[in-house]
Amino acid sequence: MIKKRFNPITDKSSEIIAFLMASPDMPNDLDLRFKIELSVEEAVENVVHYAYEGGIGWLEAGTSLDHESLVLTIELRDAGVPFNPLEKADPDVKLSADQRQVGGLGIYLCKKMMDSIEYHYEDGNNVLIMRKIVKDLKK
Amino acid sequence: MKVTINKQNEKTLVTLEGRIDTTNADQFQHDIAPLMDDERPNIDIDCSGMTYTSSQGLRVFLLLQKSVMAHHGTMVMRNMDSRVKEVFDITGFSNIITIL
Numbered sequence: 001m002i003k004k005r006f007n008p009i010t011d012k013s014s015e016i017i018a019f020l021m022a023s024p025d026m027p028n029d030l031d032l033r034f035k036i037e038l039s040v041e042e043a044v045e046n047v048v049h050y051a052y053e054g055g056i057g058w059l060e061a062g063t064s065l066d067h068e069s070l071v072l073t074i075e076l077r078d079a080g081v082p083f084n085p086l087e088k089a090d091p092d093v094k095l096s097a098d099q100r101q102v103g104g105l106g107i108y109l110c111k112k113m114m115d116s117i118e119y120h121y122e123d124g125n126n127v128l129i130m131r132k133i134v135k136d137l138k139k
Numbered sequence: 140m141k142v143t144i145n146k147q148n149e150k151t152l153v154t155l156e157g158r159i160d161t162t163n164a165d166q167f168q169h170d171i172a173p174l175m176d177d178e179r180p181n182i183d184i185d186c187s188g189m190t191y192t193s194s195q196g197l198r199v200f201l202l203l204q205k206s207v208m209a210h211h212g213t214m215v216m217r218n219m220d221s222r223v224k225e226v227f228d229i230t231g232f233s234n235i236i237t238i239l
Contacts, residue, residue, distance in 0.1 A: 030222075045193075091230070091231075093234075102201055102202060105194040
């Protein structure tokens with residue numbers, strides 16, 4: 001896994017996203033990159049804004065690519081407040097503009113854009129793993 | 140992200156260019172704030188140059204749509220990039236904002 005620890009992460013969202021998107025594990029295909037970048041942004045933002053409740057903390061971001069299955073894995077790890085973003089109910093996307101609440105779409109977009117997302121709490125860390133098949137698009 | 144607002148008689152033409160993401164969503168909200176002051180808004184947004192939006196951008200579009208409805212106005216978005224359109228489709232925003 002290619003990874004880097006950012007500490008502190010206050011105002012570091014863009015730097016963390018840029019690090020992940022510059023990884024050689026990332027595909028070149030623009031449609032795939034769009035979906036991956038969007039998911040990365042939403043997941044990183046979640047940690048930067050909420051994990052440490054205003055305090056200073058770290059985030060470790062990494063990527064790996066299985067060259068057999070062409071599954072790209074993105075892993076985010078932090079030592080913030082235990083929080084499983086996947087437990088949050090999906091927004092009701094059928095509501096009218098009047099009824100829609102502002103916000104709450106970030107993790108939902110990750111779920112839709114990636115092929116799988118899993119969360120676990122391990123050794124005092126939140127670990128979020130997002131996977132995307134980048135098949136057919138690599139030489 | 141570049142926002143151009145051009146008020147013509149009864150209609151307000153808006154052009155969006157670039158990306159709306161975590162780094163500039165607050166600026167974007169600030170830039171389009173004048174659109175929320177129109178008495179009876181009639182807003183036409185050309186999105187052909189908009190290449191990306193995260194949920195931060197969607198948040199601002201929802202606020203704008205709510206404002207337009209509260210003022211009994213209309214708003215359309217045109218020429219949306221297919222990848223950006225998919226974000227609007229997935230989140231149901233295509234049903235609450237008129238996309239031509």
